[in-house]
Amino acid sequence: MTKRNKELSLEHSEELLRTLKARFEKNMNRHKGLEWAKVQAKLEATTEKLWSLNEMEVTGGEPDVVSHDNKTGEYIFYDCSAESPKGRRSVCYDREALESRKNHKPENNAIDMATAMGIELLTEEKYRELQKLENFDLKTSSWVQTPANIRKLGGAIFCDHRYDTVFVYHNGAESYYAARGFRGSLRV
Template sequence: MSRNKPLTKEQETELISILKKRFEKNSSRHPNLDWKIVEEKLIHQPEKLWSINEMEVSGGEPDVVYLDENLSIYFVDCSPESPKERRSLAYDYEGQTSRKEHQPKNNVIDLAKSMKINLLTEQDYRALQKVVIVDQKTSSWLETPENIRGLGGAIFGDYRYGSVFIYHNGAQSYYAARGFRGKVKLSEF
């Protein structure tokens, strides 16, 4: 991943082209939305474009998805399985460092922060699954409520047997098939 280096004009143009093709190919994810509106917002928010690029280069296949009733424009990781470059991570730094042996290389919270993206909440994850089924072989860490995290746990979700499942695990746990999905909200300007 590019890590805090601004995108060049060529990179911006290439990314916008990729996003436009994905947007047009998957119109059911964002009915009645014109690409020109999205593109204009992207052009005026280069910091958001940078974050979306981080999602793209780590395997997230970001696309526009409506996650709320306000029809806010979010770019969300829509890859069929959790993004490959964002797997085998503990939930947060405390969970990561609490492992004395076989410590994971990183954690979800710090990596998401470095990418300037937000984790999906349980509500977001359920909304995403209504638009595109994901995580049939993998799972994704989700933003965990403080009361659960305070007791040492963290939540994650997947899709099995035609249903969305939300589970819990210790925050120090990590698996080759568990990653995380993020979102970037485009602002009004």
């Protein structure tokens, strides 16, 4: 696999497709009425998207199909790991927040990581949609796309699921915690 070209080897692609198919078949409640063969055909036609799904997978996101856009024909994948993906935790919100820290800087930030992976952070609305499928983030939390007016004032928002409810919170964008990461989405 080469990050530069954003392509997986044939062997790695086949392995990833087997993983995604097994997850798809195990979690049919996430994508009722969709057929794996059609999803796979789309994936095989877009190697860069397959590379992004692999990035989601290797960072612990356990991506799965959650819907199909009938207008564009795209399948929509979200990170469906039970908790915020392990390989994407302990990050602040964005580069500006990272650079503003004087001491104890985290290694990275959510926005740059998502961009490098070719995915988007979930919005609050998408996070709530995800929670309708199953209960996620019962012990962790996930940064979500923050409205410009909040970010301009130095804040960022994150969500979690506690007490059978989705909560939306705020924090300084420069904050980071071992139990906070981010979830992404990808349209294929």
